[in-house]
Amino acid sequence: MALLIRGGEIVTAESRSRGDIFIEDETIAHIGIDLTAPPETEVVDATGKLIFPGFIDPHVHIHLPFMATFAKDTHATASKAALIGGTTTFIEMCCPSRNEDALDGYNIWKQKAEGNSACDYAFHMAVTRYDSDTEAQLREIVRDGTASFKVFLAYKNFFGVNDEELFQTLQLAAELGVITTAHCENAELVSQLQQLLLAEGKTGPEWHEPSRPEAVEVEGTSRFATFLEQTGATGYVVHLSCAPALRAAVEAKLRGVKIYVESVLPHFLLDKSYAERHGVEGMKHVMSPPLRDRRNPPALWSALQAGLIDTVGTDHCPFDIEQKLLGANNFTQIPNGIPGLEDRVNLMYTYGVKRGTLDIHRFVDALSTRPAKLFGLFPRKGSISVGADADLVIYDPKYRGMISAATQHSNNDYNGFEGFAIEGRPSHVTVRGKVQARDGVFVGEPGRGRMLRRQPQYGARQVSEEALTHVG
Numbered sequence: 379m380a381l382l383i384r385g386g387e388i389v390t391a392e393s394r395s396r397g398d399i400f401i402e403d404e405t406i407a408h409i410g411i412d413l414t415a416p417p418e419t420e421v422v423d424a425t426g427k428l429i430f431p432g433f434i435d436p437h438v439h440i441h442l443p444f445m446a447t448f449a450k451d452t453h454a455t456a457s458k459a460a461l462i463g464g465t466t467t468f469i470e471m472c473c474p475s476r477n478e479d480a481l482d483g484y485n486i487w488k489q490k491a492e493g494n495s496a497c498d499y500a501f502h503m504a505v506t507r508y509d510s511d512t513e514a515q516l517r518e519i520v521r522d523g524t525a526s527f528k529v530f531l532a533y534k535n536f537f538g539v540n541d542e543e544l545f546q547t548l549q550l551a552a553e554l555g556v557i558t559t560a561h562c563e564n565a566e567l568v569s570q571l572q573q574l575l576l577a578e579g580k581t582g583p584e585w586h587e588p589s590r591p592e593a594v595e596v597e598g599t600s601r602f603a604t605f606l607e608q609t610g611a612t613g614y615v616v617h618l619s620c621a622p623a624l625r626a627a628v629e630a631k632l633r634g635v636k637i638y639v640e641s642v643l644p645h646f647l648l649d650k651s652y653a654e655r656h657g658v659e660g661m662k663h664v665m666s667p668p669l670r671d672r673r674n675p676p677a678l679w680s681a682l683q684a685g686l687i688d689t690v691g692t693d694h695c696p697f698d699i700e701q702k703l704l705g706a707n708n709f710t711q712i713p714n715g716i717p718g719l720e721d722r723v724n725l726m727y728t729y730g731v732k733r734g735t736l737d738i739h740r741f742v743d744a745l746s747t748r749p750a751k752l753f754g755l756f757p758r759k760g761s762i763s764v765g766a767d768a769d770l771v772i773y774d775p776k777y778r779g780m781i782s783a784a785t786q787h788s789n790n791d792y793n794g795f796e797g798f799a800i801e802g803r804p805s806h807v808t809v810r811g812k813v814q815a816r817d818g819v820f821v822g823e824p825g826r827g828r829m830l831r832r833q834p835q836y837g838a839r840q841v842s843e844e845a846l847t848h849v850g
């Protein structure tokens with residue numbers, strides 16, 4: 379059925395103007411003033427509202443076997459939470475363990491998602507081992523439309539790759555023209571520091587940050603940049619948490635390394651004092667890289683506004699209180715992760731745009747358009763333009779509310795942002811022209827989401843004109 383969205387203020391990464399949007403056959407058919415529509419058309423009055431392109435979360439974990447347990451969401455619960463919060467596409471980290479074949483893992487992740495997601499989705503393929511079979515499997519995965527890799531320089535003996543495997547992965551990525559995303563912490567230093575702290579009887583969650591200090595992340599970021607430089611591959615640092623690591627990434631950018639930077643919701647809004655809270659309250663705020671000293675969030679906001687940080691994701695990774703308590707006597711066993719998929723848009727709008735620290739166009743760019751460009755989804759996603767998928771967020775800037783586990787839709791029994799006020803919320807969220815969420819309620823088709831297949835765009839041939847225009 380056709381849909382007409384009337385009288386909203388259309389806000390994109392570049393522009394802002396009042397207008398109507400007419401949607402037919404899942405895509406945007408017309409944008410203009412006082413559009414008329416056939417009689418059967420569903421009409422949504424967007425007067426007084428903002429209309430954004432559907433937001434894209436470039437970093438989520440849904441199915442995730444990790445730290446002796448599994449993350450709590452399913453594709454059904456996570457996608458509904460995403461949509462209610464204005465995210466219409468997510469890119470999930472497909473993370474088989476080191477003793478699993480890449481292709482087997484990929485097929486498991488695809489099966490988990492297929493028919494179960496209410497919003498569109500794609501994968502980053504984690505390379506957690508590189509041996510003689512891996513290369514052929516990765517080529518097949520890229521041919522299947524998953525045109526980005528993930529490497530972990532952390533998590534020794536689990537997801538982590540060694541330098542030889544990192545080099546091989548990046549060589550293949552450069553040849554295939556795919557971008558490689560990376561968790562940048564030095565696995566050996568983390569392991570050694572953890573053992574030292576435990577030997578001193580330091581077992582609580584407040585010791586998580588000292589076990590992976592900023593220097594550990596700086597080393598990982600610099601090493602990743604050096605490996606990109608030597609292989610000619612294009613890279614993307616995930617969940618960068620602190621100013622010194624940002625400096626390392628920016629220095630690499632300045633010397634011409636093709637490196638992009640993501641920071642995630644918790645690092646903008648929380649600091650390490652949350653993880654220093656007593657008992658399980660601290661454990662709820664354990665993630666890696668850790669929440670940092672309070673000097674860092676203001677630096678991240680400035681860098682985001684300046685475009686030195688390219689994108690904002692969540693690193694959504696829900697473990698409930700019972701799971702967090704697996705590390706009650708040993709901080710190294712607290713499952714790492716803070717969920718945020720449902721809250722990213724509202725919190726970044728409230729504490730960025732409304733507080734005057736983030737320009738509204740940069741907000742749209744970092745949370746929608748730039749992830750679409752970097753990961754081969756633009757202009758189908760991340761734009762409001764004729765022919766684009768009609769993924770739209772009609773946003774009510776007058777809404778006032780509060781984040782709470784009691785009202786969230788993600789499958790978890792706590793929220794790391796409990797009690798944070800929000801000033802704005804999506805009133806309607808569409809996926810390819812169908813209203814899937816309205817005023818905090820899921821009202822759509824549960825299995826509507828499709829896997830998005832993407833083309834490599836960083837190959838020697840394409841990188842010149844096309845990719846640079848897209849990346850902008």
Ligand code: URP
Pocket residue numbers: 439561617664665666667693695714715716
């Ligand atoms: O603490 C985190 N970040 N958990 C999820 C796994 C990862 O490193 O992204």
Ligand code: ZN
Pocket residue numbers: 561616617666667
């Ligand atoms: Zn990570």
Ligand code: ZN
Pocket residue numbers: 437438439471693695
């Ligand atoms: Zn992650």
